[in-house]
Amino acid sequence: MSTVTGPTATCADVPARGALRALLPALAAHRAMTARTCVAALLEQGSLTALVTLAAHTVGTAVIEGRAPTAGVVTALVALVLVRALMTWREMDLSHDLAYRVLAALRVRVFDGLARSAPARVAGRRSGDLAATAMADVEALEFFYAHTTAQLLAAGTVFTGGSVLLALVEPWLLVAVLPVAVLLATAPFVDAGARTARGGRTRSAVAALSADTVETVDGLRELLAFGALAERRRKLAERGRQVGDAQRAEATWEAVAAAVRDVLIVVAVLGVVAAAAHSVTSGRLHGAWAPAATALALSVLGPVAESARALSQAVALRAAAARVDAAVKAPALAPPPAAPRPLPPGPLGVRLHRVSFDYGGEPVLNGVDLTVRPGRTLALVGASGAGKSTCAHLLARFWDPSAGEVQLLPADGEPVDVREVHDAELRRAVVLVGQDTPLFHGTLAENLRLAAPEADDRALAEAARLCGVDRIAPLDTLVGERGATLSGGQRARIALARALLAGPRVLVLDESTAHLDNTGDAELAAALRQESRTTIFIAHRPATIRRADRIAVLADGLITEEGTWEDLTGDPGSALNRILGHTAPPEHGVPTA
Template identity: 40%
Template structure:
């Protein structure tokens, strides 16, 4: 399945402009329930029925005990016993159904959120990823999303139940005697208010906990990805201490969170115990006065207990709301992040698009406070022409490619294809026009065949092999244990650097776009293979617009024109022979390579 074929989630129904702002993202979390309203309704209904049956069963049991103690006829209790058995069975069924529906709801929404996060990252890449550590971002995508399960499976429905069931229990208690309700209300209000006392503290602790967990995850990912270098340089102890320091900070946050949650729980339990004692005393007083029958004494205690039970269950969950809302904030920070590049049009320009690339007085900087990476850069790459960008590291070569791919928009000037500004193309259309062979090759943890097919997912096996042959990859792929079905390994680590590069070239060739961009595409090839590949590339360049970043003389000399960049400006343009005759910056660069 290709990236374009991944189905859109059924409902990410929030609109950040229409939902009231809230520091915890509470309203956005609720808004995501809209597309699952029917399932939420069934969850709440089953939860209320579950609690109602639990109250009914316990009250029937308490009443049976009370009536038995007072010496009632056993035969009169038989129908009540049958009713109690049916109530218990129904309660068990509702408990199972509530749990099933609540988690079905939660996992559906979590699937929606993960799909939306993927699309958000695709929309924001690559600029957004530059400021985020991959481990921390992975924590948002996985761990933070998982935290939302508590909100949807254990909080929303529980909240409604905690309002409806105690209200019903209080009404039933009031039918026995109003004094019972009055004795219970102060403690009930106290239980409800306790989470509010700690709300701000819980929020701060939750944010710190999720942030530090993300930092620990980032350190672990860094260490795992760089394990070879850590071992080679003997720095295992240093990185172990870095991780231990992050872990100590995380432990402090966890202890602070646990301490506050424990205090909340202790106060809640104390308030519940106080309320139960008040009801017990009030009921005993009423029985002693003859205002309440002794058979109803245990019933009043049961009703009081069930008045507290849903509220206490909710307060236990609210002890973790700070962490849940902090996780939600981190998720929505990604979902709501504005993209630096957005589609300006819905359809590309009409007519045939000539793959003629032109940079016209382009200036660009990566941030408002940063200096220009490019300054009034102008050059062209005509149809069928190969242009090489040359210059020291930091001269602006990669920036030119980033702007051509429209990863960023120019600060001034324009980049055009066939005379049309890049902003007049939808990004999907622009990606189809350009094939990229990057210097830093990323191969996915799947077969060689599927890694090459990423260039054109609909390609048949023979087309994949043809592209591999042109990229000089077919020979070594056929020697692998499972040929084209061999797994490339995570980040392609099963292959050498040169092999990965040839797979990337095959991927770009298979895509067969009219514009080819190569960023040091042959840097990891030996001289013999580079010459052979250069011959294949010369054939492929016919009718294709090619922009190359190169340092090797053999690659540079094969270009039709060379554009020399220095400090973000074009300082020379011409063929290899012309630039060498001038003895300018280009000649100095080549001389430095040979010294």
């Protein structure tokens, strides 16, 4: 099992070739709508070509031969106008409907990728940057799905059919059109590298602005308190200027590209007119057909020019496509088991057997052996950075160890490696509550039901009562985003009530009661007492540590000592006494529940 290499690989900073092609399979789930969109685009472009050609022939016939158009020709012209109008509307409707359906599914896949690879690929990344990938980058791909795929297919079909017809009618007209068509089609790829770089700078600038904006809103109180708001506004203004500069650079080069396309079309017009005039004077083309042939040559060139414009803009989306593709394909650092094993019923204990782990550098854990019997409580103690939270994260299977096993121990039967347990079943059995558990905008009840959406009102009220949540506010009270309207102690009570509502068989508390006073800590300790549940405390508070059945001290990547409170504090030289030395004497002065 590979170790965590850090969060930097979360998204592609350098767009790879084929980043846009990699997103085409997203259309596979919408084959029928994709086919209808392509047909509508083909009819829209084909009807325009037929309309222009027929109208030019009608005018040529009227001028050269003095004949008015027949009723059939007029009917055909009217029908083509109606078809063109209807197909233009239909193609726009279908292409945008298709694009937004694909984007909706793509957002879910991005979120799935982030969830699958969390927390390692999320840790260290700014929330605004993640939001830019999940929302802005996905939204930018609307142009690719709505204005590129079906249109390119239709343009290629119309140009091929028109070229064959031109070759039959007058090959010199095709000779005048073909070189310009080739130049138009290849121009977006000639400048692809520079376009990709400019698009990448724009996406990076937008992501940086999004990240800074989110951080500014989140830290507004601190910025005001320390008088740093003016400096922060200056930084946001600079980020805005960077976005504007990047967008202007893209717009400037796109204007230049549009001018080049216009020049090429003018050259094509001159070439077609010259070829048609030469064909008429040499007798190869009848005068009445000259306007029609000229119109056909130019009308088949129009979709090519429009496709070149679409390709130019699509190439600039490579950076956004690469970021989205990287999020969608993010590997799971805790891959699902090939053949999941069901957990046996009843209480579960925990065993870490020779567990090693690192974050890409020095080992954090180096052969940890630790066993907690079913229904028992353990206090895991150690200095900051000793690896206590890493043990908790491995137990919750946010990551897998680089060596060793993390197992769940039934009261009777064989241990089960957490890597062999289906993720949904593991989440029901093992619940981790951290020190800073975020709350979401909504009611207290909605935040509690996050762990158990199916919980009835009675179970909800009981969990709230046990943890004192009912003393904070009524359960239908709205909670601010991230619990901004609550104190740290109140958030801790809600987080613990949410965990209890899930009914876990193993509960891991990572400094979860650090924001509570001693009275609140004792109250929650009483609420957590349940013989069948295994509880692991990661704590520094002596009162919390003392309540555990056993205490394990983690240092230098190993469990250096283990025993009861009396055993460990009775030894003046114990590691536990050294850790607690700044907070309480070894045996006396420690408050009890």
